[in-house]
Amino acid sequence: MNPLKRLASQTAIYGVSSVLGRFLNYLLVPLLTYSFAPQSYGVVAEFYAYMGFLAVVLTFGLETGYFRFRNSDAWAPERVYGTVVQTLLVGNLLFLLGALLASEPLAALLRHPEHPEYIWWCAAILTTDALGAAAFARLRAEERAARFAAIKLLEIGANIGLTVFFVGLCRPAFEQDPNSFLGALWDPAIGIGYVFIANLIASLIKLGLLAPQLRDGLGGFQGTLFRSLIRYSAPMVVIGLAGIVNEMLDRAALKYLLPYDDATNLAQLGIYSACYKLSILMALFIQAFRYAGEPFFFAYARERDARAVYALVLNWFVICCVLIFLVVSLFLELFGLFVGPEYRAGLDVVPILLIAGMLLGVYVNLSIWYKLTDRTLLGAGVSLIGAAITVVLLWWWVPIHGYVGAAWAHLVCYASMVVLSYLLGRRYYPVPYEIGRVLGYLALGIGLYLLAQWLTTKANGSSLTVGGAALVGFIAVVAATDGRRLLRRSVRG
Numbered sequence: 235m236n237p238l239k240r241l242a243s244q245t246a247i248y249g250v251s252s253v254l255g256r257f258l259n260y261l262l263v264p265l266l267t268y269s270f271a272p273q274s275y276g277v278v279a280e281f282y283a284y285m286g287f288l289a290v291v292l293t294f295g296l297e298t299g300y301f302r303f304r305n306s307d308a309w310a311p312e313r314v315y316g317t318v319v320q321t322l323l324v325g326n327l328l329f330l331l332g333a334l335l336a337s338e339p340l341a342a343l344l345r346h347p348e349h350p351e352y353i354w355w356c357a358a359i360l361t362t363d364a365l366g367a368a369a370f371a372r373l374r375a376e377e378r379a380a381r382f383a384a385i386k387l388l389e390i391g392a393n394i395g396l397t398v399f400f401v402g403l404c405r406p407a408f409e410q411d412p413n414s415f416l417g418a419l420w421d422p423a424i425g426i427g428y429v430f431i432a433n434l435i436a437s438l439i440k441l442g443l444l445a446p447q448l449r450d451g452l453g454g455f456q457g458t459l460f461r462s463l464i465r466y467s468a469p470m471v472v473i474g475l476a477g478i479v480n481e482m483l484d485r486a487a488l489k490y491l492l493p494y495d496d497a498t499n500l501a502q503l504g505i506y507s508a509c510y511k512l513s514i515l516m517a518l519f520i521q522a523f524r525y526a527g528e529p530f531f532f533a534y535a536r537e538r539d540a541r542a543v544y545a546l547v548l549n550w551f552v553i554c555c556v557l558i559f560l561v562v563s564l565f566l567e568l569f570g571l572f573v574g575p576e577y578r579a580g581l582d583v584v585p586i587l588l589i590a591g592m593l594l595g596v597y598v599n600l601s602i603w604y605k606l607t608d609r610t611l612l613g614a615g616v617s618l619i620g621a622a623i624t625v626v627l628l629w630w631w632v633p634i635h636g637y638v639g640a641a642w643a644h645l646v647c648y649a650s651m652v653v654l655s656y657l658l659g660r661r662y663y664p665v666p667y668e669i670g671r672v673l674g675y676l677a678l679g680i681g682l683y684l685l686a687q688w689l690t691t692k693a694n695g696s697s698l699t700v701g702g703a704a705l706v707g708f709i710a711v712v713a714a715t716d717g718r719r720l721l722r723r724s725v726r727g
Contacts (some may be wrong), residue, residue, distance in 0.1 A: 280486065296368070302532065303459070312461065341354050508573045552672050600667075
């Protein structure tokens with residue numbers, strides 16, 4: 235099969251589980267933001283930000299290491315997989331035990347002393363997800379995208395169903411009659427904590443479905459291979475942590491950086507996090523692309539036309555990202571209905587976050603230079619520079635500009651990482667990217683958005699009409715200038 239067609243088909247299947255599945259999960263946002271005040275929703279955002287950091291550490295970077303060593307001639311794929319699974323199993327069980335023993339002091343440190351159970355539940359979710367990551371990596375490497383998607387969708391469906399059950403059914407039943415069957419299942423003291431409970435149950439269901447893959451990894455541990463895997467993968471943890479700093483530090487730090495009391499800071503965090511969800515389409519597309527793209531880039535690297543194909547992939551990727559940016563930003567009034575009225579004060583940050591996400595996607599494409607040349611330490615350096623920019627800008631801008639400063643910190647960080655990665659890639663793994671066209675697509679999308687904003691606010695145009703015209707205009711320009719050329723090259727066998 236044509237490599238671009240194979241990548242596109244794999245991305246589409248993974249998209250069913252990540253884009254469609256998480257989009258369905260995104261539909262929980264109205265339920266939660268209409269049911270809970272911003273302060274309560276801020277608690278969920280805060281803990282999931284912490285979990286984002288820990289999730290990177292607890293997978294030890296072994297997903298990328300698995301792909302790298304599985305495709306080498308030195309080790310049998312089964313031996314690589316067994317070493318990865320057993321490393322994750324031992325490391326995560328030790329983490330879970332430590333979290334259980336230290337839950338009360340940790341809860342007090344995070345200013346939630348009355349809820350040490352949040353620590354227990356989040357630690358259990360992290361452990362199950364880390365173990366599941368190894369099994370999912372094997373499914374991706376074997377191109378069993380359908381099974382991958384089915385299990386992901388079942389997990390997401392369980393999470394959605396349980397959250398709706400607890401918050402949408404048990405909570406109202408308790409308010410009407412605490413002694414009813416459903417009402418008895420709701421404990422007001424837990425409140426927003428039912429979100430964690432639903433997630434944990436869904437993660438355990440997922441782990442049960444992945445049991446056959448995990449069972450295959452319980453043998454074949456190799457000490458020499460383990461040391462090689464850790465040497466290769468450890469910088470990926472640094473890269474991942476730096477990436478999480480760039481992606482989630484704002485939600486972990488807003489409570490401490492905003493110049494108000496804890497309750498107000500949590501409410502501001504809740505507003506920002508709910509509006510952040512409105513940029514989720516960009517993040518989901520990038521995630522689906524990552525799932526399919528990482529094994530594809532490794533597997534296709536030995537082909538003669540690999541670099542030309544990688545350049546064409548970036549062109550298509552940017553066009554799709556700009557299209558997503560326009561769909562969400564031009565029709566933001568409609569997307570804003572997905573959050574409760576108390577949360578809509580933060581809608582202005584959504585276009586900024588969409589552009590930042592677009593730049594992150596470009597960086598994901600450009601980062602193949604260090605993965606394919608084993609220069610992961612240099613890749614870690616780029617991510618660390620981005621993380622440093624994020625930390626400085628959050629510390630500087632959030633106390634002055636609030637959560638808007640956090641959104642701009644995202645954009646500046648990813649723009650800097652794109653430039654650094656491109657320059658380093660030109661030296662270590664040159665790819666003939668068509669930079670002029672890529673920048674042209676980005677400028678066209680942003681320009682159409684700004685023009686639509688001006689026509690809507692200054693010329694009193696209908697936002698839906700103007701937005702629709704701008705969207706059609708983008709598609710028409712791309713089709714006229716590049717559509718035939720890109721299609722002709724993508725179908726060439």
